[in-house]
Amino acid sequence: MPEGNSRPLWILVVVLIVAVAWTQYVADPIQYKMQEKARPKAGGGELMVQLPGQFIVASVAGFKEVIAGALWVRADTFFHAGQYEAIIPIVRLVTWLDPHNVDVYSTGAWHLDYNFVDTNQMSDKRYIPAAVALLKEGIQHNPDIWDLYFELGWTHYNKKILDYEKAVEYIEKACTKDGVDPNTGQRVPRPEYVDRMLAHMYEKVGRFEDAIRQWHRARKRVEETIARERKKKKGGYVDTTSLDVCDRNLGLLYLRMAWRYGDMDAYKKGLEIYKRLASRKDAPAQLVEATRGAEADYTLRVATNNPPRDALKPLDAGFEVTWKKVAPKVFIIKGKVNLVPASEYKDLASECFTHWYRDNQNAPPEQRKLWRDGCRIRWILRDYDYKMPELKTFSYKIDKSQTIAWDSVYVSGGTFSDRIDLSQDPDFYPFKADKYKLTIMFVPQQAECPDYVQDRIGWKGEALRDKRYLDTKTQPGFHLLRKEMVLTKDDVL
Amino acid sequence: MIIWSIAKTTVGDALRKKVLQIFLVVAIGLIIISLSFSQTLSFSSRAGSSTDIMLVKSFGLGLMAVAAWLISLVMGVSLIPQEIERRTIYTILAKPVKRYEFIVGKYLGAVLTLAINVAIMGVVFIAVCVFKAMGAEQPVTPEETGLPLVGMQQVGLFDWNMVWGVIMIFLQFTVLTSVVLLFSVFLTPTVNFFMGLGVYIVGVMAPLTETLSSKESQLHPVLKVFYRVIHIIVPNFDKFNVTNTLLHPETHIESMAKYTGIVTLYALFYSLLLMLLAVIIFRKKEV
The missing domain is CATH 2.60.40.10 (Immunoglobulins)
Incomplete structure (x- = not known):
């Protein structure tokens, strides 16, 4: 048998409708902000039509990331079967479905840059602009982490575009960003090699003062890390290899500036660094001998006012x-x-x-x-x-x-x-x-x-x-x- | 007390259903198997760690969502009709049980069943994520450990965002359960299944219905109004679909706790609303 008066229930319905509308009103701006960031900013739409029907249904029904994952597994299969042509459309789709999967951008660009090879293993250079565009799109979606700036810089630097000035520009940007833990998404510092790469690149384009500053910056980061580690380990063993890498490179930069262009002030600074490295108990004999040789050369040149200028001799x-x-x-x-x-x-x-x-x-x-x-x-x-x-x-x-x-x-x-x-x-x-x-x-x-x-x-x-x-x-x-x-x-x- | 008794009985009935057990087992099996999918990836440019982990997470969240979706639909469609079919409803209503108590008890039981299933899947999923992260490395010098060496480091083992992900799945399907509960008061199970499915798909596509009803839309004004009504009435399941956000928290999240709190209220109010409508209809129903 039906039960009594429904009016209070209808009043409650109205109250709940208001409550639902209110929560929706409060949640909407946060949701839109999140979704805006998850939305692909470029490309892919035309490819969506190439997706098999069940993939389209699944991706609009809220399983985009599952589809992206499944496609990426498929791409791996194609890679091992040597069907390289099939991989790039998948890269396009995956980055469209999940524009924050940085790995897919970098792997896709690497693939375009290196894997389309002819009989003599020479890569098809016509794909390089596509690789660059893919990385730029990745940066557009992931502007706050170092990874893709570095990839783009490397593409310009090594073997491919050979535009060192542009390479410097991108690595400079990479050096202003940190990374993320791939599991938790927590911020983590970028690897030290990114900072060192910038110093090397400054050298390559002849910006020696910038290179010196960058070696100091890279060294400072390492020093801070070591200090933290020492504090934490309370006197325990701390590996200082990275510090040595910075020192040796900076020392060599100074010495080369002296040998090549006659900068005696740089000679002195370079020697100071190498003398410090050679004075260690565990210094390799070769390093000690090299430092002694450079020291003798420096003393003689100062005494005879004869700065070296090797690179200026035609x-x-x-x-x-x-x-x-x-x-x-x-x-x-x-x-x-x-x-x-x-x-x-x-x-x-x-x-x-x-x-x-x-x-x-x-x-x-x-x-x-x-x-x-x-x-x-x-x-x-x-x-x-x-x-x-x-x-x-x-x-x-x-x-x-x-x-x-x-x-x-x-x-x-x-x-x-x-x-x-x-x-x-x-x-x-x-x-x-x-x-x-x-x-x-x-x-x-x-x-x-x-x-x-x-x-x-x-x-x-x-x-x-x-x-x-x-x-x-x-x-x-x-x-x-x-x-x-x-x-x-x-x-x- | 009566509500709790009905809820407990509903949970017991539901957990004994073979079909629901199969959904659960298959989902758990696939979540574990996804671990091996990701291990096949070897051509990733970063030793695969980030893509592999992401793959496990996206598969896991997706599979849990599919399983929870099937469980809530299959369980929900038979909540009331089963009682009518077995004629047990007469016995129940003959006792001093109010109709609203029956509906609320049934819904509560369904939600508890869903919670148990999602919790089991969630524990397995999070264990799989942790297992995947064990030994996974990334080329980063960590701030916390301060290792000065360039090289690889262990990635973080536990990602709290996956817990939010499991909660979101549960919330999403509590709303769907309330939808099918409402329909089960006046529809047959088969029709209810497809209605529930339709509502879910339309609800997930909320951004689309919103775009179609927006000022910028080129559609005929009548159609715009139609889509606006659809957008307002149908529960917005897209609100719970935050997988991309959870997979890339660094790019999206300002406060996941705040968002989850608001969405929990949304799910709660919406479920109450539909349950109330079910009560109103059920009170009028001749049983």
Whole structure:
């Protein structure tokens, strides 16, 4: 049987409706703020339609992250099956479903940068703009952590874009951010190597004062960490390796500034650091000997007012390059470059520290080296009007009519030679343009120019001279070696 | 006291149901298996630690949500009709049991059953998360331990946000349970199941109904009003769907406790409202 009067219940219904409306009103702004941050800011919408139906239903029904996870597991399967083409659309979808999964951005960009390789294991450079755009999108969604700034800086620095100024810009930003614990999401300090990388990069672009300041900053961070650890361990063992790494690098920077450009004040500072390192009980004998040698050299130079200027003594590069087509799309690049005869090290100031020339002379004749190898010469072959596109939004659809390839050749005994075979991968190198540009160059600041070569030619290649191919315009303040050739279609095919 | 007795009986009945036990066991099994899914990832650029952990968490939260969704629907649709079908309701109402006590007791029992199921899944899920985090490393120098070495460090073991995640799942499905309880007063179980499902999907898509009814929407004004009404009436399940926020707390959360508090009130008020409507209807119903 039905029960009595319902009026009080209806009044309660109205009260509860008001209460629901109130909680909704209070919760909405917080929810919108959170959801706004979780929403993808760019791309992906067009790809959503490619999702199988059940995925679409699941993702709109509140299981987006599950779908993202499932897709990422699938991407791993594709990776191991070598189906690289299939991975990038998944990267797009996963970052769209979960724009805060930093790992997917960095893995996706790495994949675009390195894994689309031709028969000769050369990566498809047409994907680099996509990698950059993906990382920039990741930064847009995750601007408060160091990770993707560092990735972007590294992409500009190492092997790929080779724009060191831009690399510095991104690593500088990385050095203003901290990281997060991947499990708890709690803030944790960025790794120390990020700070050290910035110091190295400042060196590469010739910003020595900035590099010195950065080494001090990096060292200070390490000092603070060690102090905390000592306090916590109350006299227990504390590893100070990172401190030594900072000291050795800063000391070497000072010494090199002295040896290369004659900065005696820097020589003194560098020596002070190395004397401190060498005075330790556990200092390696080699370090002690190197420091003693540098100290003697410094004393002599001060006494004779003879600052070293190794990088300011001209070195004729004698750069020669020949190019030959041996078959359609197959070329041989050959050449000579005076980098670097062993004799050039005889009177270098850095010798007092490295003793390379002395040790080489003392070696048995059959082991004695006439050249100090290690440089690489870069070649770039591209459509005449090719300019690396700057994508505003991430898209992995590349222009497959373009041809762009580059790599580097090892210099051994002052000569280099490379056979470039672009005939086996027509998808990578379609050669559809009428004209092409072949550039063969040596850039002293590139990661492939060893420190000992820079000891002779300077960070910026100041010592380099060449009658025909010296280039001082492309990068003001730097001396590059550069030969550029225009090729016709007939030259190539 | 009467309410509590009905609730206890409801819990006992529900826990004995094979189908609910299967949902629970399958969900727990899948949560554990997700541990091995994530271990297959090897091409991640950061030794996989962050993606692997995130995968375990997103799978776990998702699976728990699916299981809780099925449990609340399957259990809720039969709450009242089962009593009518078995004719046990006559025995109960013949005793000095008020109709509202019956409804409240039934709902309370259903919520307790849900709580037990979600709690079991939650404990397994959080244990799986901790297990996954054990030995996982990241290339960061931790502020707390102050290790000066560059290299890898153990990631934090316990993520409190996952506890919030489990609570959110429970809250979300208490509301769904109240929806199906209301429907079970006047609908058959099959129709109720699909109605409940429909309400849930529409509720999860609250941002969509809001967009469609907004000023910027290009829809016909009548349709806008329709979507506005839908948006207001249907419980906003999207409020509980904060997985992305919980997976990336560093990017979103200002105060998860505050938000959870407000959403708890929302779930409570909404459930009370629907329960009250169920009571009003049930009082008028000829049984």
